Amino acid sequence: MEKSNLDLSPGLLDRxxxxxxxxxxxxxxxxxxxxxxxxxxxxLITILAPYITPxxxxxxxxxxxxxxxxxxxxxxxxxxxxxFTRIIAGxxxxxxxxxxxxxxxxxxxTALGLSAAYFGGWTEEILGRLMDILMSFPALLIAMFVxxxxxxxxxxxxxxxxxxxxxxxxxVARSATLQVKNQExxxxxxxxxxxxxxxxxxxxxxxxxxxxxVEGAIRFAYSIFLSASLGFLGLGVQPPTPDWGLMISESxxxxxxxxxxxxxxxxxxxxxxxxxxxxxxxxxxxxGGKQ
Amino acid sequence: MISFTASRFLQALTSxxxxxxxxxxxxxALPGDVAQMILGQYATEESLTxxxxxxxxxxxxxxxxxxxxxxxxxxDLGTSLSKTGVEVGPxxxxxxxxxLVLAAGAMIFIVPISFLLGIAAGLRPGSWLDxxxxxxxxxxxxxxxxxxxxxxxxxxxxxxxxxxxxxxxELSRGIFQQLPRLIxxxxxxSGVMLGxxxxxxxxxxxxxxxxxxxxxxxxxxxxxxxxxxxxxxxxALLPAITVIAINLGWLLGGAVVVEATxxxxxxxxxxxxxIKHRDIxxxxxxxxxxxxxxxxxxxxxxxxYTLLDPxxxxxxxxx
Numbered sequence: 001m002e003k004s005n006l007d008l009s010p011g012l013l014d015r016x017x018x019x020x021x022x023x024x025x026x027x028x029x030x031x032x033x034x035x036x037x038x039x040x041x042x043x044l045i046t047i048l049a050p051y052i053t054p055x056x057x058x059x060x061x062x063x064x065x066x067x068x069x070x071x072x073x074x075x076x077x078x079x080x081x082x083x084f085t086r087i088i089a090g091x092x093x094x095x096x097x098x099x100x101x102x103x104x105x106x107x108x109x110t111a112l113g114l115s116a117a118y119f120g121g122w123t124e125e126i127l128g129r130l131m132d133i134l135m136s137f138p139a140l141l142i143a144m145f146v147x148x149x150x151x152x153x154x155x156x157x158x159x160x161x162x163x164x165x166x167x168x169x170x171x172v173a174r175s176a177t178l179q180v181k182n183q184e185x186x187x188x189x190x191x192x193x194x195x196x197x198x199x200x201x202x203x204x205x206x207x208x209x210x211x212x213x214v215e216g217a218i219r220f221a222y223s224i225f226l227s228a229s230l231g232f233l234g235l236g237v238q239p240p241t242p243d244w245g246l247m248i249s250e251s252x253x254x255x256x257x258x259x260x261x262x263x264x265x266x267x268x269x270x271x272x273x274x275x276x277x278x279x280x281x282x283x284x285x286x287x288g289g290k291q
Numbered sequence: 292m293i294s295f296t297a298s299r300f301l302q303a304l305t306s307x308x309x310x311x312x313x314x315x316x317x318x319x320a321l322p323g324d325v326a327q328m329i330l331g332q333y334a335t336e337e338s339l340t341x342x343x344x345x346x347x348x349x350x351x352x353x354x355x356x357x358x359x360x361x362x363x364x365x366x367d368l369g370t371s372l373s374k375t376g377v378e379v380g381p382x383x384x385x386x387x388x389x390x391l392v393l394a395a396g397a398m399i400f401i402v403p404i405s406f407l408l409g410i411a412a413g414l415r416p417g418s419w420l421d422x423x424x425x426x427x428x429x430x431x432x433x434x435x436x437x438x439x440x441x442x443x444x445x446x447x448x449x450x451x452x453x454x455x456x457x458x459x460x461e462l463s464r465g466i467f468q469q470l471p472r473l474i475x476x477x478x479x480x481s482g483v484m485l486g487x488x489x490x491x492x493x494x495x496x497x498x499x500x501x502x503x504x505x506x507x508x509x510x511x512x513x514x515x516x517x518x519x520x521x522x523x524x525x526x527a528l529l530p531a532i533t534v535i536a537i538n539l540g541w542l543l544g545g546a547v548v549v550e551a552t553x554x555x556x557x558x559x560x561x562x563x564x565x566i567k568h569r570d571i572x573x574x575x576x577x578x579x580x581x582x583x584x585x586x587x588x589x590x591x592x593x594x595x596y597t598l599l600d601p602x603x604x605x606x607x608x609x610x
Contacts, residue, residue, distance in 0.1 A: 031425070129306075132306065133310055133313075138541050138581070140547055141547070145317055145566065146317070147566075148321060148566035149320050225435050228435055229435050229436075229548050232437045232548065232551070232552075234567075245437075248438070255441070255444065255445060255456075256449055262445070266438045270438060
């Protein structure tokens with residue numbers, strides 16, 4: 001970001017314009033553009049799901065383990081359910097889970113990281129230590145553990161993944177805040193006598209949004225990754241909800257006779273995570289985060 | 292140096308203590324009555340009460356925590372609830388050995404390759420080589436290990452029949468005689484980490500190459516080769532040690548998916564099974580092992596790092 005230190009903090013409208021211009025600038029970044037296209041593709045699929053799915057997601061039929069054919073482009077599973085339909089329905093599950101979990105992580109992590117860096121001293125020490133300890137548990141292990149207590153299910157998976165994001169987003173928010181908090185416009189607000197809450201929300205937050213946006217895209221990708229892994233372990237979304245990780249887990253007994261049951265959900269997961277990671281990389285380049 | 296080591300040691304110990312409290316509390320919060328689970332649903336109220344007092348379940352929470360902790364310190368991890376009569380200690384040791392073999396195998400594979408790729412990409416940012424490596428590593432971190440694992444099984448077990456699809460180890464035979472069973476789990480486990488570490492090393496190389504001291508060394512008239520070996524590599528690769536240490540934690544916990552995919556008997560799957568069977572002693576022990584291993588590795592890394600880079604001893608500023 002090329003901005004003189006003497007500038008006052010830009011307003012919300014400028015921020016939104018700025019965000020759009022970042023997306024427009026993705027045109028020049030092949031990787032970011034590819035990511036954007038993949039994600040937009042999946043968003044369209046998710047919105048149009050009811051119109052493009054030929055069957056019901058939990059509709060049984062007599063055609064069990066049918067290989068891919070014009071009637072069933074991706075084949076059918078052991079209950080005769082159409083895999084094409086289930087993959088598309090699964091994109092809704094994936095988006096719902098990943099968007100909510102990322103949002104939860106962004107709100108929690110930003111609140112903790114921003115206030116830790118802003119107040120410094122003991123607040124920072126205690127919050128920092130807490131985040132370190134949370135981070136010393138691998139995310140998947142925390143998720144497994146908490147799901148053991150809460151029981152599996154969609155809402156619980158969202159909460160668990162969101163919590164797992166908090167320390168990592170918190171660390172990013174903290175270091176971004178540290179770079180901003182001593183600039184003139186923050187000083188100016190302090191001299192004007194604004195409250196801490198106002199300075200954090202209206203002065204610092206808009207200036208770390210770029211960083212948070214990139215981190216959000218990375219965490220979105222990781223949410224898909226984690227929820228698929230949890231589904232695979234049988235701790236995530238429960239059947240008969242169409243979930244990609246769960247589909248792969250169920251396909252394992254039939255790898256010999258029906259490999260398509262593993263291949264298509266795997267491609268779906270991989271493409272969505274890859275798309276989000278490409279997008280994050282592109283955004284990082286256009287916002288100047290990556291060298 | 293000694294005071295730094297001491298304070299860092301104290302910090303690690305505190306972290307382990309806090310983690311042990313968290314683990315204990317979460318295990319306590321698990322739904323279900325342990326006595327009921329052991330005796331079954333037809334148990335009489337008297338026998339339930341008797342078993343609860345035998346297991347110490349009627350004592351207050353903090354007393355039970357200290358009982359558990361002192362047991363752990365004495366090396367007594369209790370007996371498993373789901374596998375009757377099995378001592379948790381020896382079970383954990385066996386599983387931990389398997390996990391360490393898997394993690395070490397992955398490390399031997401990951402470290403040289405990621406250093407090579409990271410340095411090559413970082414030397415010429417923006418070049419086609421850098422771009423190719425960048426896309427490849429993004430791909431690697433986008434494939435969850437169960438997908439890589441299943442792809443390996445589909446290719447090497449189902450199609451080619453070269454490797455066994457299951458990696459359940461036989462107790463009677465040594466682990467190194469069962470090496471073919473380790474190949475696919477190690478590959479599946481390595482993918483994501485290989486991607487992460489390569490990217491970190493690349494970023495660190497780019498940062499150091501653009502730093503003032505690198506420019507100064509070049510302006511001083513040192514040859515490119517000398518600048519690279521004396522200034523760049525040393526400063527760029529040091530932070531990689533920390534990244535690898537952080538990822539070791541991931542190797543132990545992230546291994547759960549790989550262990551489940553291949554039926555590999557490691558610590559992570561022990562914890563997963565214990566959670567599913569409400570086997571609290573096994574669960575607590577397994578988790579504590581992961582946390583202690585992770586914190587110990589980080590502590591060791593910090594000390595090593597300080598020895599290698601004297602600047603940190605005097606200033607531990609912000610990133």
